[in-house]
Amino acid sequence: MSQISIKEPSVVIREKRLGTINAFTGAASEIVEQSAKGQLKDCKRKFSQCLGCNQQQAFCQLAMIRDAVVIDHAPIGCAGEFADFNFTYRVEQARRDLPPALGRYFCTNILEKDTVFGAAKKLEETIRLAYDRVHPNAIFVTTSCASGIIGEDIEAVVDQASKELGIPVVTCTCEGFRSKIWTTGFDAAYHTVLRGIVKPAEKKTNKVNIINFWGSHVFDDIVRRFGYEPQYIIPFSTVEELSHVSEAAASIHICPSLSTYMGAGLNQLHDVPEVLVPPAYGVAGTDRWLRAFGKLVGKEEIAEEIIKEGHEKYVPEIDKLKEKFKGKRAYVTAGAAHGQALITLLGELGMDVVGAAVFHHDPVYDSGDDKLDILGQAVKNYGDVPDYRVCNKQACELVNALNRIKPDLILARHGGMTLWGAKFGIPSLLIGDEQFGIGYKGALNYARRIDDALDSIEFIKNYSKHASNPYTKWWFDQDPGYFQGDGSGKGCAQGRGGF
Ligand code: SF4
Structure with missing residues (x-):
């Protein structure tokens, strides 16, 4: 901690x-293991x-x-x-x-x-x-x-x-x-x-801090059902509201990469407890998150009610779509914790996540709690990601990896990454709102969008025939991690995975 x-x-x-x-080449299981043992080393880039x-x-x-x-x-x-x-x-x-x-x-x-x-x-x-x-x-x-x-x-x-x-x-x-x-x-x-800005608490309120970017307000119904009021911070707050976040009953992370410091700061300095399980992505992840939140606020029976209703309402359609995704190979590129949450979600939707390029890697969060190890849990529950690279938006590395892996689908959180999928004829899905995938409805949201994206295959293939690519044959003959490491050009595969 x-x-x-x-x-x-x-x-x-x-x-x-x-x-x-912010540089690693290997398998997801290797970065998880090295993180847990405190052996993770950065692999510098020469370019x-x-x-x-x-x-x-x-x-x-x-x-x-x-x-x-x-x-x-x-x-x-x-x-x-x-x-x-x-x-x-x-x-x-x-x-x-x-x-x-x-x-x-x-x-x-x-x-x-x-x-x-x-x-x-x-x-x-x-x-x-x-x-x-x-x-x-x-x-x-x-x-x-x-x-x-x-x-x-x-x-x-x-x-x-x-x-x-x-x-x-x-x-x-x-x-x-x-x-x-x-x-x-x-x-x-x-x-x-x-x-x-934040003042010491004068009293405790029934507000719950949702530390987020500026995503959709998907927590309103969930939090209110438990008898609490959602308070989305920091964008769109006022200074006065922020001065009282110390009075909240709890803090929720939508992405620990974003909010680990704020959550731990409010916890350590003002006794605001955090929900310390991975964000509510996927059906199993949402079950786990609701139970953790219910336990934290002492209302576990309400968590069970929501779980039951969520399964009845959303899971049948998710299961139908899962059948269509069987055997599909997916690639994820996003910020660290969000990328790991997407790997979890894709694993639950029955897809095989064959590669990922996430922008950095935190071996631990400020809370020090290993229950927040999203990637470790994803690997355990849905299998390894053989080409897991920590790549801070280096398009050349991503393009090289995609050229070798040729997945059936690319899932991205940031603009500028999906165009490479289109150039290679790979259906790509860009979803910037991190809250879009939260909860049972979020899992269905993603499943529907993935279904639509996969349906675009003919269009994307046609498009790729007319696309230009700035990279040369020389570059595609190099290892994607060529610019990582000691300058030898052999990359820096810390683990056995990667290419
Ligand atoms: S944009 Fe950032 S990195 Fe660039 S000069 Fe300004 S502070 Fe430095």
């Missing part, structure tokens, strides 16, 4: 806190085709707090994600019937001369300007590589501003170079909220 401390402004990065890695930034992940949690401002203390190029998040913010407002509002994002526009003479003054001025323009209830200052290199005392600036303005002004230290595991940015955002 990692000890969460909010005394320091910076979160301890995932590599150090959890032993997280990266693309990289993510911690700042972007921090931003995705802070940017949709409805009455806060985010100031990116950075060169303007780092603020490229503003447009992206503003788009998502507006789309999700519409889905929630909220009045349209622009995201309130500012950038200090650090220039070359500021890296020599300092940028603290710019930050002070931007905080005042942001406050005067929109009167937010909190201001978050996200740091960047440039502000990190300058090394000024940003804490002194935000503390002074907080006193002057009478609202929380809090730093979120998420410089891209701090951690090569970009999900450290989620932790940085949660650290910021735990440190600067």
Whole structure:
């Protein structure tokens, strides 16, 4: 278990806190075994085709707090994600019937001369300007590589501003170079909220924190049935709501990769218990999750009622579709815990998961509880995944692996990954909403969508005949993990699996 401390402004990065890695080639059983024994080693890359930034992940949690401002203390190029998040913010407002509002994002526009003479003054001025323009209830200052290199005392600036303005002004230290595991940015955002916004509980309420991105509200009926109120955090919360999340009865993870730090922080600092079993994916997974939640809130009989109803209502159609999927070979590409949840779901739907490319791997979560080992349980219940690679969105590696495996279906959580399936004539399914697959209905949702995707085979095959591919024969002759390892070009298969 990692000890969460909010005394320091910076979160301890995932590599150090959890032993997280972002390069591995082997079988799923091997990464599970090495994780359990504490033997997992990162396999460095000698070339990266693309990289993510911690700042972007921090931003995705802070940017949709409805009455806060985010100031990116950075060169303007780092603020490229503003447009992206503003788009998502507006789309999700519409889905929630909220009045349209622009995201309130500012950038200090650090220039070359500021890296020599300092940028603290710019930050002070931007905080005042942001406050005067929109009167937010909190201001978050996200740091960047440039502000990190300058090394000024940003804490002194935000503390002074907080006193002057009478609202929380809090730093979120998420410089891209701090951690090569970009999900450290989620932790940085949660650290910021735990440190600067969440107040000690005055009372306990019947709310349940659902720590999520901005997914659909599938927990409403489930949580209410147990007599509790769902509270989806952090996007679309207000500062006031966030200040009281310590009063909740429990926290739910929709994806431990996302929320391990927040869940453990609320547990350790404010006694909010977490549901510590894998998210409710698949019928068996939903049974297990409902029983764990029922036990946590002392209402196990309600869990049994929901399980009975869910089986009666959804399982017959799921079973019918399962017959159609027998013998189909699937490939998954997604963030770590979500990818593992999808492997579980596909295994339950009777498909053979022959490969996966997940973006990082946490050998353990902040709770330290091995009941959250989603991959270990998937391997035990549905068999091994022979080509399991930890691959932080390196398209060249994914494309090379797909070319060898040629699965019948690709399941992806992020845009930009499924087009490769189409180019190879493989039906591909992109589902961004993590809550789409939750519960019995979620299992049926996926089964129906997979059925539709498999039906598109003729169209996709036809499409692939007209698709171009930028990769050469030389690349396809190399091992997919060619750029991992010691530079020998032989990859870095830590286990016996892979190619
Ligand atoms: S913080 Fe660093 S890694 Fe992130 S966008 Fe800016 S320069 Fe790039």
